[in-house]
Amino acid sequence: xxxxxxxxxxxxxxxxxxxxxxxxxxxxxxxxxxxxxxxxxxxxxxxxxxxxxxxxxxxxxxxxxxxxxxxxxxxxxxxxxxxxxxxxxxxxxxxxxxxxxxxxxxxxxxxxxxxxxxxxxxxxxxxxxxxxxxxxxxxxxxxxxxxxxxxxxxxxxxxxxxxxxxxxxxxxxxxxxxxxxxxxxxxxxxxxxxxxxxxxxxxxxxxxxxxxxxxxxxxxxxxxxxxxxxxxxxxxxxxxxxxxxxxxxxxxxxxxxxxxxxxxxxxxxxxxxxxxxxxxxxxxxxxxxxxxxxxxxxxxxxxxxxxxxxxxxxxxxxxxxxxxxxxxxxxxxxxxxxxxxxxxxxxxxxxxxxxxxxxxxxxxxxxxxxxxxxxxxxxxxxxxxxxxxxxxxxxxxxxxxxxxxxxxxxxxxxxxxxxxxxxxxxxxxxxxxxxxxxxxxxxxxxxxxxxxxxxxxxxxxxxxxxxxxxxxxxxxxxxxxxxxxxxxxxxxxxxxxxxxxxx
Numbered sequence: 001x002x003x004x005x006x007x008x009x010x011x012x013x014x015x016x017x018x019x020x021x022x023x024x025x026x027x028x029x030x031x032x033x034x035x036x037x038x039x040x041x042x043x044x045x046x047x048x049x050x051x052x053x054x055x056x057x058x059x060x061x062x063x064x065x066x067x068x069x070x071x072x073x074x075x076x077x078x079x080x081x082x083x084x085x086x087x088x089x090x091x092x093x094x095x096x097x098x099x100x101x102x103x104x105x106x107x108x109x110x111x112x113x114x115x116x117x118x119x120x121x122x123x124x125x126x127x128x129x130x131x132x133x134x135x136x137x138x139x140x141x142x143x144x145x146x147x148x149x150x151x152x153x154x155x156x157x158x159x160x161x162x163x164x165x166x167x168x169x170x171x172x173x174x175x176x177x178x179x180x181x182x183x184x185x186x187x188x189x190x191x192x193x194x195x196x197x198x199x200x201x202x203x204x205x206x207x208x209x210x211x212x213x214x215x216x217x218x219x220x221x222x223x224x225x226x227x228x229x230x231x232x233x234x235x236x237x238x239x240x241x242x243x244x245x246x247x248x249x250x251x252x253x254x255x256x257x258x259x260x261x262x263x264x265x266x267x268x269x270x271x272x273x274x275x276x277x278x279x280x281x282x283x284x285x286x287x288x289x290x291x292x293x294x295x296x297x298x299x300x301x302x303x304x305x306x307x308x309x310x311x312x313x314x315x316x317x318x319x320x321x322x323x324x325x326x327x328x329x330x331x332x333x334x335x336x337x338x339x340x341x342x343x344x345x346x347x348x349x350x351x352x353x354x355x356x357x358x359x360x361x362x363x364x365x366x367x368x369x370x371x372x373x374x375x376x377x378x379x380x381x382x383x384x385x386x387x388x389x390x391x392x393x394x395x396x397x398x399x400x401x402x403x404x405x406x407x408x409x410x411x412x413x414x415x416x417x418x419x420x421x422x423x424x425x426x427x428x429x430x431x432x433x434x435x436x437x438x439x440x441x442x443x444x445x446x447x448x449x450x451x452x453x454x455x456x457x458x459x460x461x462x463x464x465x466x467x468x469x470x471x472x473x474x475x476x477x478x479x480x481x482x483x484x485x486x487x488x489x490x491x492x493x494x495x496x497x498x499x500x501x502x503x
Contacts, residue, residue, distance in 0.1 A: 030070020217425020
């Protein structure tokens with residue numbers, strides 16, 4: 001069966017009343033999960049797994065896929081409105097989304113996030129439909145050395161999120177890498193930096209770190225202003241609450257680039273939406289005509305990561321369905337669901353069970369349309385929440401933060417860590433050290449460490465393995481070029497300033 005015929009048959013099954021009902025259940029649940037930090041798609045799907053196994057395999061997987069990409073839509077809401085990244089992939093959206101909200105442009109930011117998500121999500125599903133076998137063959141070539149090189153390239157790009165001060169970006173990144181080492185070393189079994197505390201044996205909780213550094217730190221800084229009014233302004237006209245033609249024109253390239261880069265990175269098991277979103281953001285910033293606006297409320301800074309975040313879903317489904325390799329924790333739960341259904345994920349899934357694979361893919365087209373219809377009308381409502389005075393908004397943020405962190409493990413220790421990371425976020429704000437490199441390095445650090453150590457085991461401790469394999473050699477070369485361009489560009493700017501002073 002060719003892809004077009006399979007897709008037609010898939011649509012015929014996906015539009016059945018039962019499948020449409022569970023599709024809507026999935027996307028609405030996913031949106032709510034994305035808005036409320038803490039629970040996350042993997043835990044939600046795992047909780048609903050007993051229910052899903054009582055459904056037809058295609059119906060259950062349609063619901064689970066709806067939760068997966070529905071959470072991507074919802075995750076942008078708290079990032080833009082409250083500076084709370086509920087997932088690591090939403091960290092980059094905070095950089096410009098929250099700044100747009102403070103400038104009275106929360107509506108356009110939310111609208112742009114929904115539009116970019118819809119376009120990129122559709123592109124990702126198109127790629128899944130027609131490019132799955134080809135891309136899967138390329139993704140399978142990535143081993144530990146290639147992932148090491150990819151992480152090295154990614155960590156170099158992380159520094160670029162610092163803006164003008166590369167030193168502050170480097171400090172933030174190193175701090176994130178240090179925090180990522182807390183816990184039990186999987187290779188030796190030794191505890192690292194746990195100070196005898198059993199709660200730290202599993203490592204630091206990302207939700208506590210991200211919400212503390214971003215949301216609580218922001219609240220503490222703003223409380224210093226001691227104003228009784230909200231720091232946000234919201235336009236009164238409905239048409240001003242949606243992206244303008246100029247916003248759409250400026251964001252076209254960012255959405256297109258994010259759709260492609262997010263899909264390609266999504267096909268690499270383990271890379272995930274976090275890498276996709278900030279690589280897309282970095283590319284958009286590098287080639288934008290409004291580079292100086294990034295980090296200060298650039299609409300492309302919302303469009304690019306949101307596009308990559310959502311197209312990554314289509315890419316991540318490729319190794320899951322064609323190779324049986326989950327690219328994320330959500331994919332791992334869905335892989336478990338396939339096994340419970342008695343299905344063997346891999347190349348034969350599309351030939352032996354087309355009645356399952358194609359309806360799931362077709363439902364993703366329908367789900368993207370449903371999410372756009374659901375989210376755009378809610379933009380004015382969400383934007384007007386920012387009119388609340390600070391004495392109402394900030395306690396609400398604190399309550400959401402505490403509940404979100406506590407809901408992950410049911411641990412009061414995580415709540416105390418939230419307070420500690422809130423103070424860290426406050427200090428970073430006062431010192432003007434960007435928190436984004438810290439969080440992204442925290443996520444990428446364990447992947448990089450595991451890949452390095454696996455590579456050295458394979459090569460009997462020879463570092464030449466990273467240069468002997470073509471893909472890793474190219475990625476390391478790109479990382480070196482980016483690092484050189486950053487340092488040389490910075491030195492040229494400093495020299496220019498010195499000459500201006502002398503004149």
